[in-house]
Amino acid sequence: MLSMLNLFLRKAPFVRIVIPIIIGIYSAYKLPSSVYASAIVCITLFVSFSAIVFWQHKVGTYRYRFFSGFIGFIMLFAFAVLYFQLRKPSSIDSDSSTGIQVQVIQFIGETDKNHKYEVFLKGVACDSLLSYVDGKGIIYIPKEEPSTKHNTGDELYLSGHFIPFLKPDTRFDFDYSTYLRNQRIVFRYLVQGLDVVDVEPAYLHPTLLSVKLKNYLRNSYLNGGLSDAQLAILNALFLGDKSLLSYEQKSAFSKAGAMHLLAVSGLHVGIIYMLLLGVASLVRLKRKKVLMAVFVIACLWFYAGVTGFSPSVLRASLMFTILEFGRISNKQTGIFNLLGASMFIIILIEPLSVFNIGFWLSHVAVASIVMFYPKINNWVHFQFPPFRWMWSIIAVSLAAQIGTLPISIYAFHQFPVYFMLANVLLIPLVTPILLLALLGALLSFSSFCLQLILPALSSLLGLMEEVTLWIESLPFSIINNLYVAWWQLPMCYGAIVLLLVYINYRFLNHLKYALWAFIIVGSSFHVRKLFIPDEVVYVAKVSNKSVVNYIGPDANVVYSDADLTEKEVSFAFSGLWAYCNAKSAHIASKTNDKLNSLPVVYLVGGESLVILPKGAHWPDTLRATPVNYLVLMGQPAMSFKNLKQTMPAKHIILPSGWKWYQKKWLGEERDSVDNVHVVSKDGAYLMALSRN
Known part of the structure; x- marks a missing residue:
C-alpha cells in the first residue's frame, strides 16, 4: 500500500507539494501569529533541507531519502504557515463612529431597513485605521435616504459607525463574520449620512x-425581454x-440537486472551451497552434475575470491553460498533477481559498470523475447513441457524487435524491443556453x-426553471438534517x-482494508449518535424576533413572537437540527401576544420549562409553582414581583433585546435574581438534556 502511494506521489509531484501547504494553512489559522518566529523556523528548515540534499547528492546515497522527504514536508508546512501569517485577513472589529470615503463596487442585496453595497474603502478620518484603506467592505444605507441607488464607481462621503464582527452564539450557527473575513471583507458600516462625490476616478x-461589464450585459438581456427570474438564473x-x-430559486435548485449548474465551474468553462475551439477552427486557426492557443487562453481568462475568478473557474481555466500548453509542446500531464498544480497556484494567489467550500467541491469532483467514471461507464454498454450519451451523464453524475457527498453533507446537511434525474434533464439545456448567452454578449451592441x-x-x-420546480415537487426529493463531523471527513475519504x-x-x-475502513466510518456515525442529547431547547434572537426551538424524540417545534420566513428558519436552525438528527418537518407556532395569554409548558429531562408570551397575565392569588427555566417572549402584563410569587424561576431567559425596560420591570427584585440570561448581551441559550 505504501509503495503504491509513493508511486502515485512520484507521478503527481504537485500533489506531494500541496498537501503540506494545505495542512500548514489550516494550522496557521489556529496557531498564534508570530511572523518573526516563523521566518526563523523557515530559514533553519531550508538550510537543513539544502544541506541534506547536497550531502545525499555528494556521496551518491539515497538510503535515507525518507529523512530528506520528511524535512521537505516540514519545510513546506512552515513556509505555508509563514505565508498565511503574512496574508492573514484583518478586520475592523470596533463600533467606533468616524467618517469614511468609499467607492461603490456593486449593490449586493437588502435587509428590512437597509440597502447593502460592497465598496472599496478610499479614506478614513481616523489615523489608526489608515492601514485598511483600499480594503473591501459592506455598507448599510437606510432605505429612507433620499437617494439610495448608487452605481458602480460612485464615490461617497459617509458618516456613521462601524459594525463589529461578532462570533456566532453557538457552534451550530453559521459563522457569518468568519465567512466575510475569508472573502477579504475588512469592515461593515452603518450609514447615518452621506454625500456623493462628484469626481471621475483616475x-x-x-x-x-x-x-x-456584468451590469451592461444584464441590462442588455433584461431590455431584450428576459424576465427577472430568467435573468437571475x-x-x-x-x-x-x-x-x-x-x-x-436557490432552494428549488438545491432540492433538485442542480445547484452546481448555477455555479460557474469546469462544466461551463469546458463548454466555452469547446465553443472557442470551434470558433478557432472556423477562422482557420487550427493549423496555427500557437496563435490558436493564445486566442483560446486569452478568451478563457477574460471570461474568468468577468465571473470574478471564483475557485472553480480558476481551477478550470488553469487546467485548460495547461492542456493548451501541453498541446503545443506535444506533452501530456497526468490529471492529478494538473489538479495539484491548480490547487498550488490558487493557494498562492489567495491562501484563504482553502476555506472556500467551492475550492474543495471543484477539485474533489474532478478527481472523483477521473477515478470512478471509467469504471461506472463500463457497467452498461448501449449501441443506441442517445442511450449511450444518457448513460454517460448518469455515470459522470454518480462518479462526482461519490467524491463530493461527504463534503456536501458536511457543508449543507442535505442530500438531493433525484440528482441524476436533474442532471439528465438539465445538463443538455446548459450548452445551448451558454451558446446563446455568449452570442448575446458578443452582439449586445445590436x-x-x-x-x-x-x-x-x-x-x-x-x-430549465420549470423542470427544476417539477423535480423539487416530487415526493421525498430531499433528505434533510444529515450530519458529518469534520473529523469524519478524512475517514470517509480514506475508505473511498x-x-x-x-x-x-x-x-x-x-478489499480487507476497504471493508475495515467502512466499518470504522459506520461505527463513528453510531458512536456520535450516542452523544446526541434526547431533548434540546434553543433560545435565540432571529432577525430581531424572539425564538424558542424545542427538539424532542418526536417533536421539533419553533415558537416565535412574530412570523418567521422559511429562509430565516433554515439559516438559524439547519446546523442544530442536523447535529440533533431532528425531524425534518418542524412545526412553527406563533405565541399569542394578547392580554391574558397562557404560557407554554414543557417537561424537559425532568425539569420544567415555561415559555411566557407577551402580555401574559393571571391572578396573583394562584398557588406558587416553581419552574426551572422561564423564557419571556415579551413583557408580561404583570409585574415581576407578582410573577415571582406564582411562578418562582431558577433561570430566566430573555430572548429579545429588552435593555430599555429590564431594570424598570425587574425593579427592586432585580438583585434577587441570580440567573438571568439576556440573549442580546450573552448570546443564544442552549440547553441539552438526556434522559439517561
Missing part, C-alpha cells in the same frame, strides 16, 4: 471593470453571480440581433480511496 479597478449560470437569485437571440434563450431558461484501490487492482488485502 482609473477603474479591474473588479469595477468586471462589475460594469442566467446571471448565475453565465456570469457567476448568484446575488439576483431569490431564496425560492438590439436587432438581441431580438433574434433572446426569445430562444428565454424559452430555454423558462424550461481504499475502495478505489481494490477496484483497480483486485487484491484481497485491499
